[in-house]
Amino acid sequence: MSLLSRTRARETDSVRNKAEQRMSRLPTPEVLNWADQAGTGVAKALDDYRRLGKRESLVEAQNGISALAGVLDVLLNRERETQ
Numbered sequence: 001m002s003l004l005s006r007t008r009a010r011e012t013d014s015v016r017n018k019a020e021q022r023m024s025r026l027p028t029p030e031v032l033n034w035a036d037q038a039g040t041g042v043a044k045a046l047d048d049y050r051r052l053g054k055r056e057s058l059v060e061a062q063n064g065i066s067a068l069a070g071v072l073d074v075l076l077n078r079e080r081e082t083q
Contacts, residue, residue: 013066015063015066015067015070016066016067016069016070016073017070018067018070019066019067019068019069019070019071020070020071020073020074023070023071023074024074024077028075028078031071031074031075032075034071035068035071038064038067038068038071039064039068041060041064042061042064042065042068045057045058045060045061045064046061048060049061
């Protein structure tokens, strides 16, 4: 793995962890609303990449997906706690 890849992996882990920390304090309906908005942002970033071909659009999509992974972590943890 290249230095750039390792750096990007750390950045996406940071985005995921920050999202998980923030979402863990919100009620589930708000977390789901936030996830919907983030998913829309990912789709928009991919559409922007399709139209413009800019790397920044891919980075934005990757950050959105990382944030959604953090949201899923929170929701899965809540499910485990209720079982």
